[in-house]
Amino acid sequence: MCDQKGACTRWMYPGLVFIVIAFIYGTFIAINMYPQIQRHYLLPSDHPADPHAVTADMGEIVGIMIGFHIVFIMVLISYFRAMLTSPGYIPETSFWKEGDFVILERHNALIRELINDQTAPITEEAKAVIRSLPVVERKQKSGKFRFCKACGCFKPDRSHHCSICGKCVLRMDHHCPWVNNCIGYSNYKYFMQLLVYLDVTLLFLVGALMPRFINVFKPILSWPNFLKYDLPIILAFTISVFLMGALLGFTWYHLTLIAKALTTIEAKEKVNSRDETIKRRWEIANVKYQMDTVYLNFRHVLGSPLFWLLPFDVNGMDEDAGTYRYGPWVNIDNHAGGNLTRKADDNMCKYFNI
Numbered sequence: 403m404c405d406q407k408g409a410c411t412r413w414m415y416p417g418l419v420f421i422v423i424a425f426i427y428g429t430f431i432a433i434n435m436y437p438q439i440q441r442h443y444l445l446p447s448d449h450p451a452d453p454h455a456v457t458a459d460m461g462e463i464v465g466i467m468i469g470f471h472i473v474f475i476m477v478l479i480s481y482f483r484a485m486l487t488s489p490g491y492i493p494e495t496s497f498w499k500e501g502d503f504v505i506l507e508r509h510n511a512l513i514r515e516l517i518n519d520q521t522a523p524i525t526e527e528a529k530a531v532i533r534s535l536p537v538v539e540r541k542q543k544s545g546k547f548r549f550c551k552a553c554g555c556f557k558p559d560r561s562h563h564c565s566i567c568g569k570c571v572l573r574m575d576h577h578c579p580w581v582n583n584c585i586g587y588s589n590y591k592y593f594m595q596l597l598v599y600l601d602v603t604l605l606f607l608v609g610a611l612m613p614r615f616i617n618v619f620k621p622i623l624s625w626p627n628f629l630k631y632d633l634p635i636i637l638a639f640t641i642s643v644f645l646m647g648a649l650l651g652f653t654w655y656h657l658t659l660i661a662k663a664l665t666t667i668e669a670k671e672k673v674n675s676r677d678e679t680i681k682r683r684w685e686i687a688n689v690k691y692q693m694d695t696v697y698l699n700f701r702h703v704l705g706s707p708l709f710w711l712l713p714f715d716v717n718g719m720d721e722d723a724g725t726y727r728y729g730p731w732v733n734i735d736n737h738a739g740g741n742l743t744r745k746a747d748d749n750m751c752k753y754f755n756i
């Protein structure tokens with residue numbers, strides 16, 4: 403089962419996530435909600451033993467149960483989609499295997515000049531050239547095309563080799579141990595959905611658990627009851643608050659990355675690099691992905707806003723078809739067009755003949 407070295411260890415992280423989810427969910431339903439439902443249907447003598455159980459009217463209980471389960475199911479769907487969807491690997495085509503790039507020498511010279519003269523403005527003309535190139539990023543020392551020895555192919559812009567997955571990942575953002583998968587070109591949308599739905603679910607949980615949590619400060623009437631009812635509530639509430647704080651910050655960070663047309667790797671290793679040349683190289687490469695507005699930057703990554711909250715692949719992220727959205731600018735006449743990303747993919751396929 404665990405054919406690869408460390409494969410089992412890597413599943414420990416998602417395993418831990420499911421244990422935490424099961425504990426919080428079980429506590430929320432069994433200790434917080436179930437006694438409230440019982441109160442409406444049982445005789446007072448059969449009421450649950452929890453002396454600190456809260457009461458609510460049936461309408462409120464039904465509202466909480468439906469609202470919570472809608473967002474909770476979305477968490478599970480986006481979690482599995484982020485975990486099981488391939489992040490996108492370099493197509494096994496001769497284009498990438500052989501690296502048969504046709505780039506005019508004057509275009510290469512222009513990029514070299516821009517890298518060497520870091521104060522030179524990137525003119526509109528230079529931007530048009532950068533946006534038309536199949537590959538902009540180069541090896542730092544030699545200036546040659548980037549090549550991955552392990553995968554045996556040339557690397558498209560923004561792709562990086564993940565030592566854990568053992569493959570080059572397209573538009574690699576980062577390797578996420580919690581989903582045991584790389585987050586890249588094809589599953590970034592699901593990763594963002596996971597973050598957003600987790601935030602909403604945790605907000606919901608913290609709000610719904612709050613009245614019962616306040617009751618734990620009432621005098622302890624019996625220690626067995628405290629251990630059975632109050633302690634799990636204290637733990638579930640505290641973990642939820644902690645996770646909510648951490649995840650809200652993380653979600654905000656990723657929203658700012660999308661707004662600036664950045665990946666985590668680019669933000670950490672390039673934009674904030676102390677090496678001015680690395681920063682300059684990123685500035686030039688980023689021209690290829692930077693759209694006119696923040697909204698279009700979001701569309702470039704997440705597709706049509708109609709589907710931002712739905713876990714469907716509607717952007718032509720079809721790895722089997724050999725597509726790779728290597729840049730939004732190539733051959734797009736109307737950037738605000740209705741089907742922006744699909745159009746970019748189609749044009750790229752024509753351009754690359756893959």
Ligand SMILES: [Zn+2]
Binds near residue numbers: 562
């Ligand atoms: Zn590789």
Ligand SMILES: [Zn+2]
Binds near residue numbers: 565568577583584
């Ligand atoms: Zn990985």
